[in-house]
Amino acid sequence: MRYTLYRWSWAALDLLFPPICGGCDAPGTRWCPECQKNTARIKTPHCQYCGQPVSGQDRCDRCAESLPKMTAIRSWSIFDGPIRNALHRVKYQRDIALAEVLMRPVVTYVHDLEWGIDIVAPVPLSKNRLRERGYNQADLLAKPLALGMGLRYQPKTLRRGRDTRSQVDLNLAQRRDNVKDAFSATSKVVDGKAVLVVDDVATSGSTLDACAEALWQAGASDVYGVTLARAVLTSN
Ligand SMILES: [Zn+2]
Numbered sequence: 001m002r003y004t005l006y007r008w009s010w011a012a013l014d015l016l017f018p019p020i021c022g023g024c025d026a027p028g029t030r031w032c033p034e035c036q037k038n039t040a041r042i043k044t045p046h047c048q049y050c051g052q053p054v055s056g057q058d059r060c061d062r063c064a065e066s067l068p069k070m071t072a073i074r075s076w077s078i079f080d081g082p083i084r085n086a087l088h089r090v091k092y093q094r095d096i097a098l099a100e101v102l103m104r105p106v107v108t109y110v111h112d113l114e115w116g117i118d119i120v121a122p123v124p125l126s127k128n129r130l131r132e133r134g135y136n137q138a139d140l141l142a143k144p145l146a147l148g149m150g151l152r153y154q155p156k157t158l159r160r161g162r163d164t165r166s167q168v169d170l171n172l173a174q175r176r177d178n179v180k181d182a183f184s185a186t187s188k189v190v191d192g193k194a195v196l197v198v199d200d201v202a203t204s205g206s207t208l209d210a211c212a213e214a215l216w217q218a219g220a221s222d223v224y225g226v227t228l229a230r231a232v233l234t235s236n
């Protein structure tokens with residue numbers, strides 16, 4: 001019911017302020033059928049741990065070397081084409097209505113994974129970054145997911161204690177170091193609970209790993225991650 005209201009409130013705003021498509025700027029819709037069609041989903045087979053596409057085996061090369069800290073990570077789409085534009089809009093223009101429509105299919109997708117989640121939480125920004133930007137893009141995605149699944153939304157489950165630099169130009173080892181011990185979690189909230197951490201894009205998975213460490217330490221019974229998109233991995 002709350003999810004229906006949430007969706008309706010954004011649909012009502014669409015009537016007042018006709019939207020443009022977050023993928024291609026076409027007028028009249030937040031996320032047009034063409035962009036939906038041109039968004040590449042992650043196909044099976046994929047690694048059962050990190051969700052990266054693989055050719056036949058049950059885990060990718062990276063997970064064969066060392067498993068992610070999360071029980072499982074899944075991404076809904078490949079970070080490319082219209083979804084890349086759309087996530088840019090969510091991240092830099094605070095397009096909450098676009099985030100809501102992008103997450104609709106993810107609600108069904110995560111529901112069908114049958115993970116047994118108790119709590120949904122976004123990957124947090126640091127206090128400084130949050131003050132600068134005014135909002136957390138992962139929060140815009142995680143909230144409608146929690147509402148859609150009828151689960152408890154706990155945006156303050158994780159905290160990001162220190163500022164971390166942008167991961168964009170870093171290789172895998174640098175990414176791990178960059179976010180190591182950056183997060184903490186409140187055991188009062190997560191103790192004995194299965195937590196789903198939500199982010200916009202997964203690249204190396206090191207941010208989700210660092211979140212998982214904090215959640216395990218705080219006593220979570222299970223830790224899962226889902227991102228709307230996943231960057232195609234290169235050799236670093
Ligand atoms: Zn479009």
Ligand SMILES: [Zn+2]
Nearest residue numbers: 047050060063
């Ligand atoms: Zn993997």
